[in-house]
Amino acid sequence: MIELSNVTRSFGSNHVLRGINLTVEKGQSLVVIGGSGSGKSVLIKTILGLVEIDSGTITVDGVDVSRAPRDAFLARFGMLFQGGALFDSLPVWQNVAFRLLRGSLKRPRDEAREIAIEKLRRVGLGPEVADRYPAELSGGMQKRVSLARAIAAEPEIIFFDEPTTGLDPIMSGVINDLIREIVTEMGATAITITHDMSSVRAIADTIAMLYAGKIRWHGPVAQMDTSGDPYLDQFIHGRAEGPIPAIR
């Protein structure tokens, strides 16, 4: 279980997180929605320790993340970055098997390659992609390679940062379905950040809406359309008029 209590984080005078309280149960798929610049990416980066918090506590299974042994802690996570964040200098299979080629999860090279090819197959990419470089792939393929990398070491917790940004609707659907299938199949806890409402409906068990540095609404996806919260309503229907100013 991931638990955030009164988490704050500011960048100079910009108070991005102003007291976040949020719980994600084990095996649950939470989708965080919110406007651009509302601090969604910062939120998941604080859990991973990529961004330090100013105050509050973040625990994973009751252990404070700031005190957890770093390598063992990070070995439990997988993350799909918004732009893929694939390493340009490495071929696709080495990107996917990055964690399996070094560190505490190191495997023999042949075995790591086999696992990488299997993970690529899992995300719908053939073995012929394995020896290509990220720059030789389309945006959708890069996202799928990044997804394969995120699941390569079979993590307990997976974060997806804007998994469908920049993709066409069909490819977005493919990625959404893959994420849902993988999360269900692996029994992993997932936090996804997205603006894409079709992703929200495809991926989420629960939804948290971030607004003005706080969790504005948190509940099951089934209650999203009947929440009665004007901020959530405006966001999910994409209306310019409402309590959220269009020009921020």
Added chain:
Amino acid sequence: MMRLLAAIGATVLAALAAIGRIAIFTAQALSHLFRPPYYPREFAVALLQIGYFSLPVVGLTAIFTGGALALQIYAGGARFSAEAVVPQIVAIGMVRELGPVLVGLMIAARVTSSIAAEIATMKVTEQIDALVTLSTHPMKYLTLPRILAATLAVPVLVGVGDIIGIMGGYLVGTERLGFNAAAYLTNTVDFLEARDIISSLVKGAAFGFIAALMGCYFGMNSSRGAMGVGRATKSSVVAAAVLILAANFILTEAFFTL
């Protein structure tokens, strides 16, 4: 007057803060020398990129500089009938000063810029964050192998540059200025001391360290966007070049006047 003093004070404080940040970065990078895991493949790749692939540019710079130096010394020496000192001055000039400094500056141009641009791009595209989430420390994986490779490879490049520079002087001296080939080489070898060669190699190691350190530091601290990458690259080359010239002065003082 107060405004001027305040501006000077702010500049000095900013400079001191930058020195502090670089010192902390250096200490952090070097601390990973004693803390496994190590990444030998990254080190080997860096050694190849910094050492082997810099050979052509170092060789060309050295041969033209050695040749020009021979012509200048001959022309200058002719003013007081000292044309015969060309082999000795080319040797001492290349080994003590021009070899290490020119190689250092060429490495700053070629390697520092490349390291800074690569790491800054990795930062902008979240590849550094991805490394962390994959349980890989960026200082161990990116910084230490490059600093170590440059510190070991640049002295070798300086040695090669010294030899090629002297050969440039030799070619001009024997083919253009009429020196006897055997006498030219004998004068060169006889005139050089062990201290000259050691100082040249030590300077190479120091300049390699500075060049890679500045590339890594500015890359890791790059701001967002294409402008951030451009600024990091430019700043790294300027800082590396200035620090190399300053280190050259300090090392020359240490080797030859103390």
